[in-house]
Structures are given as structure tokens and as C-alpha cells.
Amino acid sequence: MATPEGKEQTLRVGDSSLTVIQGGSGQPVLVLHEELGDPGWLQWHTELARSRTLMIPQHPGFGKSPQIKWIRNIRDLACFYSRLIREQGLTPIDVIGFSLGGWIAAEMAVNDAKQFRHMVLVGATGIKPPQGEIADLFTVTGRSYLNSSVQDQKGTAEFAKLYGGEHTPEQFEAWEDARAETARIAWSPYMFNPSLPQLLEGVAGLPTLLIWGRQDRIVPLNAGEVYHKSIAGSELMVLDRCGHRPEIEKQAEFSQRLQQFLA
Amino acid sequence: MHIMTFSERPYFHVREDDIISNQNSYFGLANMGDTGFDPAKGHQLYHEYFDERIYAEELGFDGVMLNEHHQTPFCMGSVMDVEAAVLARITKRVKIVLLGNPLPVADPLRLAEELAMIDVISGGRLVPGWVRGAGSESIANNANPAFNRERFNEAHDFVVKAWTTPGPWRYEGEHYHYRFVNPWILPMQKPRPQIWIPGIVSPETVIWCAEHRYPYIALCTNIEPTIEMCNLYADVAERNGYQAGPENFGYLQSVVVAETEEKAQELGRGFVYGGGFGSFARPEWMFPPGYNSKAATKRLAKAMTDPRTGAEIIRFTEGEIDVAEVKRSIATQYVNSQEQGLIIAGTPKTVIAKIRSLLEVLRPGIFGAWYHHGPMSYQDRRTGLRLFGQEVLPAMREMAKELDLPGPFEQMPGIRPLPASGKREQVVGLGA
Numbered sequence A: 001m002a003t004p005e006g007k008e009q010t011l012r013v014g015d016s017s018l019t020v021i022q023g024g025s026g027q028p029v030l031v032l033h034e035e036l037g038d039p040g041w042l043q044w045h046t047e048l049a050r051s052r053t054l055m056i057p058q059h060p061g062f063g064k065s066p067q068i069k070w071i072r073n074i075r076d077l078a079c080f081y082s083r084l085i086r087e088q089g090l091t092p093i094d095v096i097g098f099s100l101g102g103w104i105a106a107e108m109a110v111n112d113a114k115q116f117r118h119m120v121l122v123g124a125t126g127i128k129p130p131q132g133e134i135a136d137l138f139t140v141t142g143r144s145y146l147n148s149s150v151q152d153q154k155g156t157a158e159f160a161k162l163y164g165g166e167h168t169p170e171q172f173e174a175w176e177d178a179r180a181e182t183a184r185i186a187w188s189p190y191m192f193n194p195s196l197p198q199l200l201e202g203v204a205g206l207p208t209l210l211i212w213g214r215q216d217r218i219v220p221l222n223a224g225e226v227y228h229k230s231i232a233g234s235e236l237m238v239l240d241r242c243g244h245r246p247e248i249e250k251q252a253e254f255s256q257r258l259q260q261f262l263a
Numbered sequence B: 001m002h003i004m005t006f007s008e009r010p011y012f013h014v015r016e017d018d019i020i021s022n023q024n025s026y027f028g029l030a031n032m033g034d035t036g037f038d039p040a041k042g043h044q045l046y047h048e049y050f051d052e053r054i055y056a057e058e059l060g061f062d063g064v065m066l067n068e069h070h071q072t073p074f075c076m077g078s079v080m081d082v083e084a085a086v087l088a089r090i091t092k093r094v095k096i097v098l099l100g101n102p103l104p105v106a107d108p109l110r111l112a113e114e115l116a117m118i119d120v121i122s123g124g125r126l127v128p129g130w131v132r133g134a135g136s137e138s139i140a141n142n143a144n145p146a147f148n149r150e151r152f153n154e155a156h157d158f159v160v161k162a163w164t165t166p167g168p169w170r171y172e173g174e175h176y177h178y179r180f181v182n183p184w185i186l187p188m189q190k191p192r193p194q195i196w197i198p199g200i201v202s203p204e205t206v207i208w209c210a211e212h213r214y215p216y217i218a219l220c221t222n223i224e225p226t227i228e229m230c231n232l233y234a235d236v237a238e239r240n241g242y243q244a245g246p247e248n249f250g251y252l253q254s255v256v257v258a259e260t261e262e263k264a265q266e267l268g269r270g271f272v273y274g275g276g277f278g279s280f281a282r283p284e285w286m287f288p289p290g291y292n293s294k295a296a297t298k299r300l301a302k303a304m305t306d307p308r309t310g311a312e313i314i315r316f317t318e319g320e321i322d323v324a325e326v327k328r329s330i331a332t333q334y335v336n337s338q339e340q341g342l343i344i345a346g347t348p349k350t351v352i353a354k355i356r357s358l359l360e361v362l363r364p365g366i367f368g369a370w371y372h373h374g375p376m377s378y379q380d381r382r383t384g385l386r387l388f389g390q391e392v393l394p395a396m397r398e399m400a401k402e403l404d405l406p407g408p409f410e411q412m413p414g415i416r417p418l419p420a421s422g423k424r425e426q427v428v429g430l431g432a
Helices: A043-048 A074-087 A100-111 A142-147 A157-163 A169-186 A196-200 A221-230 A251-262 B016-021 B039-059 B080-090 B108-121 B135-140 B145-164 B203-212 B223-239 B261-279 B294-303 B323-339 B348-362 B378-403
Strands: A007-013 A016-024 A027-032 A052-057 A093-098 A116-122 A208-213 A235-239 B002-006 B063-066 B095-102 B126-131 B169-172 B177-181 B197-199 B216-219 B249-257 B343-346 B366-370
Touching: A007 A074, A016 A043, A027 A074, A027 A100, A043 A052, A043 A251, A074 A100, A074 A169, A093 A100, A100 A116, A100 A196, A116 A251, A142 A157, A142 A169, A169 B145, A169 B294, A196 A221, A208 A221, A208 A251, A221 A235, A235 A251, B002 B039, B002 B095, B002 B378, B016 B261, B016 B323, B039 B063, B039 B080, B039 B378, B063 B080, B080 B095, B080 B108, B095 B108, B095 B197, B108 B126, B108 B145, B126 B145, B126 B197, B135 B145, B197 B203, B203 B216, B203 B223, B216 B223, B223 B249, B223 B348, B249 B261, B249 B348, B249 B378, B261 B323, B261 B343, B261 B378, B323 B343, B343 B348, B348 B378, B366 B378
Parallel strands: A027 A052, A027 A093, A093 A116, A116 A208, A208 A235, B002 B063, B002 B366, B063 B095, B095 B126, B197 B216, B216 B249, B249 B343, B249 B366
Antiparallel strands: A007 A016, A016 A052, B169 B177
């Protein structure tokens, strides 16, 4: 079977350019990546791309997208992406956000829920967990952070494929760039907006699916429960024996539920 | 030549094995719990350290240098300006040299006020100096490392403006905002105190320093990169229309003096206690996100990986620490550091010879004598200071005369004219 690998393209937003990975066919879906950058084309991308066009922007300052100086916080970035999808004629669009990307999507929904058809947040940051803390990316290495992101490193085939073995200078540099950019926009408070639960209460009528690993060591499940309580009508899907990366740790269940939800 | 004493004012009642097994927790940013701090012992050490600085003044040193590190036992000067304020009152003549306040983690208006107070209380004896702070300071102070250099530059400009531009005025900057700037207590030295900048020869800082005509003090750096730094500084000075001289350069040297060579060897090991500065903090704390420029990150990424095999050369801290293995490497490090001249330990006679070689090569106008580190008794510290003050110091004065090494209070930095050719003269020793 031919793999519909993503193709890289450059879009303009105002004076800035943005690298977007695009692949598949069908109604577009906006995919917002996590704090350590775009992980590359994954199995779940391949499966969803059979019926949908995936648009995966590399956030400004991450990967190949140049840094945009005026973007200083997650709200700025959310407004930037709202402009992108509006100017590309993509609204309303389905959105999937992972970790930091989930926070961006949530801030976009708060600004204007009507720009989305469906919203899927996976292990999203953005809300202070009532118990525990969001794991700190800034006091550990990229490698340590990734290692704690999954519940079972060895048993997660795609994890080993993505992050196993020795790391190249390019990989180290990409993680450092991602950490630096995340620090620029999310240093403190880490990594939440204290007002977000209240703001989300104003998001009405947006079908929302929250996906969390029960053993998430990056964003504790109880933060997901706050998301669930704040967004009326949202569904919280909790995966057992799963950490912060359901899309690779429980890929089959993840893909199946995602496709049902977006259908 | 300006000759000053320095020590980190360590809280050294910490076992070496605990430092090692807690992943360099003595330095940079402590990993071990602060329940290990005994305030009674802290009280005694602060007073001993103050007395040593009074003693340094009596012995004829020109200055006493302090520094600042946060949330760590190895430097009790976590708020150095508090110590400087005490010294401003209890000393009479020495310069109080602060190398330095970490600007990116400070409130610059408050800093302008604190430093002005110290200058006024001391009767104009303050030498302020500023640093970006080790990477770990960004974490210790929760100051965004991604804006570290921007904050350094802006805070510097702000403090200088607060001292020299009559208030009141309003300030709306990039990282700092003040409704009302009129500090009132202004420095006694006019138009402002001399500013010296310490560092570990990062080219970006050296260039910035030369552009501002600030003396640059290399902190115990290897000789070759220090020579490169002097040449880089002098090149930038030339482009800015002045000749750099000894008054633009300083060097901090770890140097332990004792009555016998054996004793000096025993005491000098304090400089590598727990791993010394070769293992300042956990690497991941030394390079917080965005602290390095993109170019520096690229260099680091390459340095960390073997280009042939792709194997990681520098490994970040993970898993159990082998204490015995680390101790063996510390013993080797002590020997190597002495061979490289990074640590000098000896009787006045041997120390004088080694310092002479250093002065001939680097030609600094500022010399910092870092006279102890790690556990060392008060008596041994005083003896070391006395031997340095009575025997090494007079010899260094003679050398400074003979080698023509004026300090920044003998020759104002940044006003020495270039030769008529417009091409700068050599700044390091001809043998270098």
C-alpha cells in the first residue's frame, strides 16, 4: 500500500512564513504538534490520511518555520493560527492538538469556537492540574522528557522507531530549538493559563473529545478531568496502561475513536 | 596593578560523597535538600569571611571581590549586595568588587538603588560588575533563559541610565517597565562607578565588553582561549578607536599559599572538592532552553556527538553515580589542573614564580587571588592570606612595575590612543 507521506509546503501569514506538512485527501484536519516539535509522519497520520487531508504546521520557531518575534505567549500563537485558517478559507475545520498543541487549540476555541467543527485534545497542557504538576521540560533533557512521556518505552514500537538509539547532532539541535521556543512562549506559569477553565465554560456547542493516558506522567489525568468539566458536552476517553502519547502507545484504539469522532 | 582577594564563601560542611552522589549538588544549583544547612555554622562562616576581608585590607590588597550564586551551598553570597553593604561599613580603603550581579535575574531599578547605596556607604569604593549568570541561575531565579541576553543588555542600559540621567522619568522597555524612575540615592563616584565584567571568555560577551570599554576579567580560564580573548578584545578596541592595555584585562587565579609545599598540596585539593568547577551543575541545568545562542547550540550539539560513530560523547546525568569512580577522576583533575596552571598551590617562593609566568603572558592589570575553596580551617585561610599579603603581594607590585601593568585605577580603561598607524599594539606577552 502506498503511504501518503506528508509533503512540505510554505504558507504566508501576514509578513511571516510557515512550514506546513500536508498529506492525504478529503476534508482538512488541523494538527497542532507538541512542545518538542513535529515528530514526523506517524502511523496514525497514515490511517487518518486515507479519508482526510492532514495539515500539520510546524509552529513558528520550531522545525523549519522561522521564529516570529511578536509571538510571546500561547494566546498570540492561537490568534496567529486563527488567522491562518481564516485566510486559507478552511473554517470551520477539525482540530487535533497534542500536549502544547492541545493548549493552543483550546485557546483558539475560547476565542471563537465556531472556527472548529470538532476539537480533539490529547494530553493537553494549559490547565493547572488540581493534583500534581505538569512535568517540567526546562529542567531535563529532551531525551529524559521523551522517556517519561510513554508508559512502556520498550513495548511501544513506534517510540523506539522515533527516538531509539543514539541521537544525532541534528536531533539534539532540533530539540534544543523546540525547548528554547517553548520557553519563549510558555516559561511561566508553566505550562498553563490560570483563566483557561473559566474561559472554556464559554465554549458552547463544540463537539470535543479529550484523550488521556491513565498513566500520563507529563500532564496528570486530573487536568484532563478539569477540561472535561469545563467544556460542556465533552467526552473524556481514558486509555489504560498508557502515558502521554496515546497516538503511538495505543495507536489502534486512538485511530479508531478519532475516525469515528470526526466522521 | 589592582590585586584583590576572592573566595566563593562556601558553606563547606557538606560531605564530598553526598555532593557526588547528588549529581554535583554542591555547585550551580543544589540537588540535595537544604535541611543540611546549620544556621549556627553559617553565622560563624559569614563572620570569618568578613574578618578575612578586613584582614586582606590590613595586608595591603587593593580590593575584595565577591560573587553571587543562588540556591547552593558552595557560595553563601546568594544576595551578594547584602555582604557588600556590610563590607562597605567595616572596611575603610579596599575596593568592593562585585563580579557580578546576574542582571537577567535582577530587578534593575532595585539593583541601581542597592549598588548606589553601597557606593555611598563605602565612600565611593564600589566596583560593580555584571554577568548573564550561569545557566542554572535562570532556573534558580525562574528568569526566562530564552531572554537572558536581551534582559542583560536592557538591564545594563537601564542601570547606567538610572545613575546618569536626572529623574524623574518613565521607562517602558522591552522586558522592564517603570512608571517612575528617580532613585535619588545616586553613586558617589561620578559620572558613575567603573564597571568590570567577568566571564569565561564567551566571544559575544568579550566583544560587548570591548565596545563598552569595560575591563574584562577571565575567571580561571585556560591560557590559550584567554589569549584569544585578549586578542579579540584588542581587535574590537582598535575598531572602536582605542588601544587596549593591561587596564582592560583581569584574571582570576586559584592560588593557595602555605608554609610548606606539602600543606599547600593538601589545601589546594579544596578547589576540586566534589568535582570542582569541571562539574559545576547538571548539564541540563547549565544549558536551560534558549540560554545559548543558536550558533552556540549548534556548536554544543556537534561537541556532544562523535562525528564518526554518532555516539554521544557528553552524557547527561542519568542513573546511579559511581562515587569511587568520580573520586578517582577528581584526583586526576587536581593533578592536571596544576599542570595547566589553573590551580597554583605552594609556598610563597613557588607561587611567585608561577604568577610571574602568568603575568608575563596575559599582562593583566587586574589580578584576583582566589585563596581557598572546599573545607579549609579559618587558621589555614588566614595563614594563606598572610603569606600572600606579606610575601607574594610585594613581589607582584615589583613585577607590575617592571612589566608595566597598570590597573584600571592607574590608567583609565578605554582612553589609551592607538599608535599613529591606527594598528593596535600587541596586548599579550611576546612569548605567548
